[in-house]
Amino acid sequence: MASNRRKRWEAALTATCFTEQQFPPAQGLEVALAGRSNVGKSTFINGLIKKPLARVSGTPGKTRSVNFYRVNLGKGFTLVDLPGFGFASRSRSERTSWAKLIEEFIARRESLALLIHLVDFRHGFLENDRILQEWATGHGVPVQVVFTKIDKVPKGRWTPLLKKYSVPPASSVTEPFLVSMEKGWGVEEFILFLESYLEDAGSLQCGNDRPRGG
Numbered sequence: 001m002a003s004n005r006r007k008r009w010e011a012a013l014t015a016t017c018f019t020e021q022q023f024p025p026a027q028g029l030e031v032a033l034a035g036r037s038n039v040g041k042s043t044f045i046n047g048l049i050k051k052p053l054a055r056v057s058g059t060p061g062k063t064r065s066v067n068f069y070r071v072n073l074g075k076g077f078t079l080v081d082l083p084g085f086g087f088a089s090r091s092r093s094e095r096t097s098w099a100k101l102i103e104e105f106i107a108r109r110e111s112l113a114l115l116i117h118l119v120d121f122r123h124g125f126l127e128n129d130r131i132l133q134e135w136a137t138g139h140g141v142p143v144q145v146v147f148t149k150i151d152k153v154p155k156g157r158w159t160p161l162l163k164k165y166s167v168p169p170a171s172s173v174t175e176p177f178l179v180s181m182e183k184g185w186g187v188e189e190f191i192l193f194l195e196s197y198l199e200d201a202g203s204l205q206c207g208n209d210r211p212r213g214g
Contacts, residue, residue: 011049011079015068020104024068026111029201030078031194034102034132035118037084040148040181044118045069045081047181048191054081066105077113077198080105085128102132107139113201114142114173114194121147121158121178124165137171144197145172146190151180173197 015024033041042054053069067081082102106115115136119129136143153161158178170176174193179186 007073009049010072011053011069013053013067014070014078017066017068018064018101020101020108023066023105023109026109027070027078028076028111029113029198030080030109030111031114031116031198032080032082032105032109032112033116033118034082035084035148036120036126036128039084039118039120041081041084041118043181044146044148044179045079047179047184047187048079048194066101073195074199075202078111080109080112085132103135106135106141112141114144114197117143117145117170117172119145119147119165119176121150121153121161124161125170133171142173143171144174144193145170145176147176147178149180149182150178150185151183 015022017023033044035041045054046052049069049071054067064083066083069079069081071077071079082105085099085102106112117129117132117136119125125133133143147165150158162176162178165176177186177190177193179190181187
């Protein structure tokens with residue numbers, strides 16, 4: 001299928017923050033990425049940008065900061081990489097600190113237009129995934145579910161797993177996307193969705209500083 005993607009994104013890391021007080025002022029719309037520690041967020045970001053901008057570690061739970069990537073597309077927007085959650089080998093205090101940082105960002109960031117919830121397709125929604133969904137919907141933040149690592153699951157199991165993961169239903173702007181960054185499956189389709197979503201959100205934001213759902 002021919003891609004309708006307009007052009008390659010140009011992006012740069014603009015801030016690395018360990019506390020809410022370090023968050024930079026918003027520059028237009030922001031799209032945050034959240035998910036469990038081993039879901040592949042850095043690989044996902046690099047796949048969207050088409051270059052190794054986010055550091056990929058072999059140790060789950062390595063990202064402890066909130067990283068801001070400015071993307072020059074149209075009026076521009078910011079991808080925000082939130083710390084991975086749920087990695088048991090980290091101390092309880094460290095995990096609690098990360099959870100608070102994630103919740104504070106979701107609750108208070110006025111420019112947050114969309115939360116991309118990355119879920120490992122092999123495991124589906126675990127307890128922390130459901131908590132993240134509750135945080136987002138409770139604060140009126142639109143969520144888009146993206147299942148990652150679909151190449152690790154036989155194609156014959158995709159439909160049954162999607163049906164299984166839909167009970168109880170998850171919050172998602174549209175049907176969950178299935179992607180494999182390793183194989184490139186579903187990546188362009190997701191990018192087209194995100195570009196279209198941001199165009200619409202930018203139009204709705206005119207005269208309204210809070211591009212939130214609900």
